[in-house]
Amino acid sequence: MSADMDFLSLTSLAEALEKLRSYGADAVLVAGGTAARYQLVSGMVKAKVALHIERIDGAAGFSGNGTARLGALTTLRDIAEDADILSRFRAVAMAAGKCGGWQTQSIATAGGNVCTAAPTADLLPPLLVQDAEIELQSRARGGRTLGLGEFLLDAFKTARAPDEMATAFLLPAQPARSADTYVRIQRRGAMERPIIAVALRLAMDEGLKNVSEVRIAVSGAGALPFRATEAEALMAGNAPGKEAIRAAADAILARSSFRTDPRASASYRKAVLPRAFAHAVSICSDAIAANGA
Amino acid sequence: MTETHPVTATVNGREETFEVEGLESLMDVLRDKLHLSGTKEGCREGECGACTVLLDGKPVNSCGYIARAAEGREIETIEGLNDALSMRIKTAIVEAGGIQCGYCTPGIVVMLSGLLRRHAAPDERLIRQALSGNICRCTGYAQIVDAVLGVVQGKAAAE
Ligand SMILES: Cc1cc2nc3c(=O)[nH]c(=O)nc-3n(C[C@H](O)[C@H](O)[C@H](O)COP(=O)(O)OP(=O)(O)OC[C@H]3O[C@@H](n4cnc5c(N)ncnc54)[C@H](O)[C@@H]3O)c2cc1C
Ligand code: FES
Ligand code: FES
Numbered sequence: 001m002s003a004d005m006d007f008l009s010l011t012s013l014a015e016a017l018e019k020l021r022s023y024g025a026d027a028v029l030v031a032g033g034t035a036a037r038y039q040l041v042s043g044m045v046k047a048k049v050a051l052h053i054e055r056i057d058g059a060a061g062f063s064g065n066g067t068a069r070l071g072a073l074t075t076l077r078d079i080a081e082d083a084d085i086l087s088r089f090r091a092v093a094m095a096a097g098k099c100g101g102w103q104t105q106s107i108a109t110a111g112g113n114v115c116t117a118a119p120t121a122d123l124l125p126p127l128l129v130q131d132a133e134i135e136l137q138s139r140a141r142g143g144r145t146l147g148l149g150e151f152l153l154d155a156f157k158t159a160r161a162p163d164e165m166a167t168a169f170l171l172p173a174q175p176a177r178s179a180d181t182y183v184r185i186q187r188r189g190a191m192e193r194p195i196i197a198v199a200l201r202l203a204m205d206e207g208l209k210n211v212s213e214v215r216i217a218v219s220g221a222g223a224l225p226f227r228a229t230e231a232e233a234l235m236a237g238n239a240p241g242k243e244a245i246r247a248a249a250d251a252i253l254a255r256s257s258f259r260t261d262p263r264a265s266a267s268y269r270k271a272v273l274p275r276a277f278a279h280a281v282s283i284c285s286d287a288i289a290a291n292g293a
Numbered sequence: 294m295t296e297t298h299p300v301t302a303t304v305n306g307r308e309e310t311f312e313v314e315g316l317e318s319l320m321d322v323l324r325d326k327l328h329l330s331g332t333k334e335g336c337r338e339g340e341c342g343a344c345t346v347l348l349d350g351k352p353v354n355s356c357g358y359i360a361r362a363a364e365g366r367e368i369e370t371i372e373g374l375n376d377a378l379s380m381r382i383k384t385a386i387v388e389a390g391g392i393q394c395g396y397c398t399p400g401i402v403v404m405l406s407g408l409l410r411r412h413a414a415p416d417e418r419l420i421r422q423a424l425s426g427n428i429c430r431c432t433g434y435a436q437i438v439d440a441v442l443g444v445v446q447g448k449a450a451a452e
Contacts, residue, residue: 034357102408
């Protein structure tokens with residue numbers, strides 16, 4: 001039984017990469033373990049050895065002007081409370097603060113959230129709208145970075161090679177006159193997975209009249225969160241008024257496929273997504289107007 | 294027989310060594326091996342907060358935490374929370390009528406100790422957010438939130 005597996009606690013990245021090289025696909029990484037322990041105990045994931053990376057030195061924290069670097073081992077609670085992340089990448093902090101209770105967020109990491117590639121993983125939409133890259137390191141080949149969209153292959157499937165560990169996320173600076181937000185539709189105020197979620201990054205032109213660029217990512221509308229690029233193209237150059245919002249929402253729906261599950265029916269998801277999107281647009285427009293005033 | 298592994302950690306200020314199987318949870322070790330049954334078992338899946346302990350000062354659900362990952366770390370359970378701040382929290386909850394059946398209470402006290410160590414003066418919104426992972430079937434939370442606000446105001450007045 002997998003619960004009898006070996007368990008190695010590692011303290012340095014070099015040690016972790018060395019162990020990953022020797023064990024490869026027989027190893028599973030455990031950061032906070034909030035998802036991994038369940039996957040292993042239930043037999044959903046099988047491995048001979050668990051490599052505990054939670055306490056590796058130097059892989060947590062947020063830094064950098066311009067392009068920012070978010071260490072893969074940064075905990076969700078630290079992200080939710082980081083003043084710098086809140087002011088520069090608000091949606092990322094908002095999403096981190098919605099994952100389970102504080103007891104989960106205290107140990108759950110950004111790397112674990114993204115690498116699980118769960119359909120409802122909360123960090124995915126806000127990182128997708130920032131065009132974030134994931135940095136992967138291996139002993140054999142050194143480091144590489146991949147756009148998050150290329151990293152995520154399907155539900156619970158990523159482009160991570162068996163000997164690689166995710167070490168950071170790179171977030172390019174946001175443009176002037178922009179704002180981002182995360183709208184998450186859920187049944188209760190907390191302790192729920194999202195039914196539908198929308199991350200939005202809106203940037204306005206100099207007159208604050210027309211959209212210069214918009215990025216939209218949705219979850220709950222397909223196997224994994226995705227960028228609604230057709231809708232983005234429709235909105236660019238136009239005023240973010242009712243008509244533009246409706247046309248963009250239709251374009252998002254055209255790319256979506258909805259499921260019925262215990263949390264909500266497919267028809268409810270379809271009905272609520274355009275409203276969540278419109279709400280996100282108004283939050284961002286208001287924030288940009290308030291900053292410009 | 295299942296193989297076990299020794300783990301050494303500081304539990305309530307004392308160094309303890311215990312034998313752990315595979316991916317056994319910290320909650321099961323605390324309750325069954327160290328007989329610290331103040332840490333309660335509710336859902337076993339991270340939803341109810343009854344099993345909350347402080348791990349290096351941070352609130353964590355012990356039911357989902359791999360005991361072997363606690364090697365060398367500092368664990369505080371409800372039995373060990375006798376510092377002045379924790380005592381004020383406990384007294385305030387009793388005085389505000391924040392306990393009925395009491396099953397959630399240890400987890401709530403541990404969570405609140407973790408909160409007030411990190412944020413000395415949380416407002417009601419932050420207190421409610423922090424408690425969102427602690428389920429109480431009896432009280433309706435209002436008395437518990439009042440108790441914390443009382444502790445915060447008392448602290449402010451004393452300073
Ligand atoms: C009660 C509860 C509620 C939850 N609610 C939410 C929620 O609302 N939203 C949400 O998104 N998630 C939720 N989760 C899931 C989970 O807590 C998060 O996804 C969390 O961020 C995972 O982080 P972790 O460090 O615990 O990952 P782990 O459990 O340690 O790892 C998860 C997976 O990622 C891999 N991994 C971890 N770190 C790395 C790395 N650096 N490089 C490569 N691979 C790595 C592991 O091998 C494993 O496959 C919840 C979990 C629980 C228990
Ligand atoms: S028993 Fe741990 S959260 Fe419920
Ligand atoms: S007092 Fe009964 S569950 Fe809280």
